[in-house]
Amino acid sequence: MVNASLLSNDAPLNSAEDVSPSFERYTKEVLLGDLWQRPPLSVRDRSIITLSVLIARNQSAQMPHYLNVALDHGVTPAEVSGMVAHLAFYSGWANAVAAIDVMRAVFDLRGLDAAQLRPIDARPHPTDDMDEERRHAVVMRKFGQVAPGLVQLTRDILFQDVWRSPELSLRDRCLITICSVIATAQTAQLAFYVNRAMDQGVTRAELSELLTHVAFYSGWSSAYTALAVVKDVFESRPD
Numbered sequence: 001m002v003n004a005s006l007l008s009n010d011a012p013l014n015s016a017e018d019v020s021p022s023f024e025r026y027t028k029e030v031l032l033g034d035l036w037q038r039p040p041l042s043v044r045d046r047s048i049i050t051l052s053v054l055i056a057r058n059q060s061a062q063m064p065h066y067l068n069v070a071l072d073h074g075v076t077p078a079e080v081s082g083m084v085a086h087l088a089f090y091s092g093w094a095n096a097v098a099a100i101d102v103m104r105a106v107f108d109l110r111g112l113d114a115a116q117l118r119p120i121d122a123r124p125h126p127t128d129d130m131d132e133e134r135r136h137a138v139v140m141r142k143f144g145q146v147a148p149g150l151v152q153l154t155r156d157i158l159f160q161d162v163w164r165s166p167e168l169s170l171r172d173r174c175l176i177t178i179c180s181v182i183a184t185a186q187t188a189q190l191a192f193y194v195n196r197a198m199d200q201g202v203t204r205a206e207l208s209e210l211l212t213h214v215a216f217y218s219g220w221s222s223a224y225t226a227l228a229v230v231k232d233v234f235e236s237r238p239d
Contacts, residue, residue: 031216038212040205043073046213048172051083052179053217055099056091063102068110077107081117082167083176089158090180124164132159170200178210182226183218190229195237204234 017024036046047070054063070080080103088096136155144151163173174197181190194207207230215223 041209049179052176053183055087056180056183058095060098060102067106077112077116078119078167119166194233
């Protein structure tokens, strides 16, 4: 069930009838009336997906509303905190700084403090050291002579620290990363993260619905560009 906050009068897409009646109709009937209600993604998942796109595209005007929707539907302050840190690496530091400014105001209004930004389970996620060594070796062979610092930081910080940080589940990190990659049109990286998501239990149906949801917030063209990559991944994996 969708919380009423998603449909509240201060929703950022409402009150557009005087400018574009058709846009108002699509917003009420398709976006809010259908999309946010569809299985197999929960409203919590959709909140994370939407926030990821907004942060990645630096669209802060819509962020307070959707941040409140996320918090109202089970996304914890610690998970929001983890999202910003994660997306700093995938969509850039400036976008993360802009998101922090918006989120601070929402947190203040809700009376959230630093203690609520700490994850309940502070243990880092386990990692497959052999698999990570293989991945790092491949990347080092391909790019080590071009940008050795980047390759080393990718291993030591991005995969050994950021991805293991306990604020977010590995499943959520996969969803967030895929959304950022699609929203910023970095589809050369997409197959790796779609495979990673499926390895973490994200289903084909969930990824299909993620593409459908992202189309509304990132644009149809970016979703269709990603669709070809996701199709190839699906076809390369056993059922």
